[in-house]
Amino acid sequence: MKAYKKLVPLSAVVVAASMLTVACSNSGKTDANPPAPASTAEAPLALSIAIAQVGDIPAKGSAVEQAIEKYTNTKLDIQWIPSAAYNDKVNVMLASNEMPKVLKVNQSPGVVNAIESGLFWEIGPLLQNYKNMSAQNGQFFQNISVEGKIYGVPLYRNMGRGAIVYRKDWLDALGLSVPKSIDGWYEVAKALTLNDPDKNGKNDTYGIVLNKTYNQGAASMLTRLAVAMGGVNKWSVDKDGNFTPEFMTKEFTDVLKLFRRLYEEKLLNQDFAVLDATEAEKMFDTSRVGIRFAVATNGKSQQDRLTKTTPAAVVDVANFEGPQGIRISSENGNNGFLVIPKSSVKTEAELKRVLGFLDKLMDPEMSTLLLRGIEGTHYGKTSDNRLEFIGDGFNVFQREVKPYRDNFPVLEGYNVAPLKDVPIGEKGTKMESDGIKYIVSNPALTLTSTTLSERGQELEQQINDAQTKYIMGKIDDAAYQDEIAKWKKAGGDKIMAEYKASYVKLKK
Template identity: 55%
Template sequence: MNRKRSVALFCTIAFTAGTLAGCTSNGAPAKEESAGADNTPLEVTIATPQVGEAPKKGSDIEQAMEKYTNAKIDIQWIPDAAFEDKKNIMIASSEMPKAFKVKANASTLNAIQSGLFWEIGPLLKDYKNLSELSPMYYDNIKVDGKLYGLPLYRDIGRAGIVYRKDWFDALGLKPPVTLDDWYNVAKAMAEKDPDKNGQPDTYGFFLDKNYNDPVQSNSFMTRLSVPNGAPNKWGVENGKIVAEFMTKPYMDTMKLLRRMFQEKLINQDFSIVQTADSDNKWNAGKVGIRVNTVVTASATSFDNVSKSTPNAVVDVVPFTGPNGLKIPAETGNNGFYLFPKSSVKTEAELKRLLGFFNKLLDADMSTLLTRGIEGKHFTKTADGKAQFKDLTLFNLEVKPYRDSLPSFETTGKGIPLKQNELQAKGSKIAAENLQSVVPNVALTFNSVTYTEKGVELDNMIRDAQTKYIMGKIDDAGWQAELDKWLKAGGQKVIDEYTAEYAKTNK
């Protein structure tokens, strides 16, 4: 489970604004090419959570994709806050797109095990780009040993601390390591007016409602508790699987947030704040720390805060705990695409869809989705690298596609990015993080109980954590909520995961 390998595939391509000159589908297999030899454009309907502002239909990026892949693309952008409800409605009604981007959770797992989606594992060998990637990307999303999804490939050790160095220097602070350090940083930034406007309107960090996401290893609680000794979602104690929130380091992290909430050092509305609102608070120059991805977010964070605070100084450091570098290993994806049998009627159509996604990993498409269009979003440097021309325009017009379709930001085949000092530092941290990631030991384990009751169980524990942090229940109340969770099926999940763990560690 400890994934230490990464993919490093770079080449240079010729890409001009609005056109693709001399492009060939060098990543498409002969078998797939012959399957679509009639040259009829493939209709590709996609549903995905919205990233930022939804691009306009027929955008330059979309047209370039359609021309290169010989497809007619129709993307349904669903607001992130409404996506899970919409997903479940679409699954229940069998009115699904041909490619459905989802995240791994109980409802997704249940739908897969119900036979609603095509298995694609045996077909990948016929697609050069898809099959040459490290197996870790696929192993991490298998269900009962079978592959149904195409992941949105991501680095596995991405977490780090992006912070306002000017604030830290002015207040005599260093990036936090221990939980006490996190408290001291939050207190200083909430009470010592680091933006010098005379108002109590700054925070050490600003939480949103996904702070304790029960599935994603990039949740704030998991990223903060793992360096302090907690497991990554699920760990092992005395040969048995244990949930992160049943361990002392995680409980210590909850107590820290409880204390901060009581002292108004964190935002009091954290349980209802959307991620976009949290981003906006940083952009407005009101937040000192972002626990985020270090490769892209460090530079973007600097660019965004600079608009409101031109003199802001931003830096990035690895996520270090009392015992050194230790971060939660992420799944290697930002969700994955499933192919519903109700809308993809035949295996031949499935193969053409896989061919479409395979082509998105060609050098030309990798550059399009991670850099944009030459002359509009980026320019090419003398040494053949891409340099963003207008990062704001890129974030508006390209980033939604980059974050919603399979592509590589730092390890792709497209034109490599000319990195500034902050980006280069973030990339170095991400590479070094791979040596110290803590895996989720139960990531691909199967639990019948979790499949049936996972949503209910996840909501129970999330609500209990929020109540505890907000002071609505005390330690005894938390234990009572934990006991309820165990009786409602949590103990069965633990037992079933433990049985799976025993089988894999004979």
């Protein structure tokens, strides 16, 4: 069984019954019989929308906006809010309950409070009636649920993006392959550090480097590798609803011990605790590092940068893989989500029209418009049924189309022809689309914990610091376990208990 199938939405999530039975196999395919544009028998829907500004604000009545309005039978009134001020503006709207018909939000405590206060329509029971939204993997909606219910449409982002970006020429020269075990990672890191993979006669390379954010957030290197080795994504939950943090599991501890060993043997950069992420990237760009933990589409940009300094360099990308096969720690799967306020959309009939608009944006015509632009202006067709940007089309797309793309529900690989690219670019794009087959989700992502809300950052920093001290040899195994005990006493036990209570409540 694939990893993601073990983490289907909870039974209390209304969308589960209707969505997970709808084939995700539609993803990546273009409808052979695309729907016609919206009927003009009905008056256009006046639709006010508040979304974040991405780059320059598109001109009102632009060709892209006109195409959207014509296809969806709407009259759009878009309020573009500068990103730096966006959350503050949303908070003002929530406080006054004066909102447009569609509002982009992020899952912050203020938004969750607004949802729990009944400001937005619950849409979960209706989603099965919309072919494009119901065709998406239910985990997208699970990841924005509140108390098991769905109140918005995600701005979809691929969840299984995590990948290994590596110097294929170096591994080939040393007769190595991408490792799939803890011992394998040690051997490859050692060889890339000591065996002169660049053949310059100097001891100036590393297999892997860490930076000061190595154990933080969705991109945590420890989490990504532990998941690949069969571990959990941030938290595990047993059949009784008991939660355990990743750092109390064997797989995570094995990864921590791996980096401790690499550090002790000077096979890992000794300054990782203070090294900025940008500086770590520069080390790869200048042929000083052989492997990066990144996302699959980073392979192309990495190759482009390396070619400027090392023309013979060959970069490749690979999935995280271990004893159980490919396993990718899931990301949240969205860049926020679109909610529909009850104060602006007052009837269920209008609600259904708004949902119809959002669903039509994922039809082949609209997916192509939002992901590729306008034919002849931004892109052209190739002889093998792919699309490619023409002339200065990509840069024009960034100005004219990207602001809409980044704020509307579309997903690369769904209802759009593939983009012609260099091989590593095409490989990375496909890997990110296919990654959803292998995701391991965080079962606590949408659960509630008062202690976490109040003290989570402090408690996380305590554990992160302990992990750094352990890797650097400043504390031993016993002292590291003492740090975990302190975390539990300082609030960790409460978080685990509160997660269990939230989880059990949802399962009823």
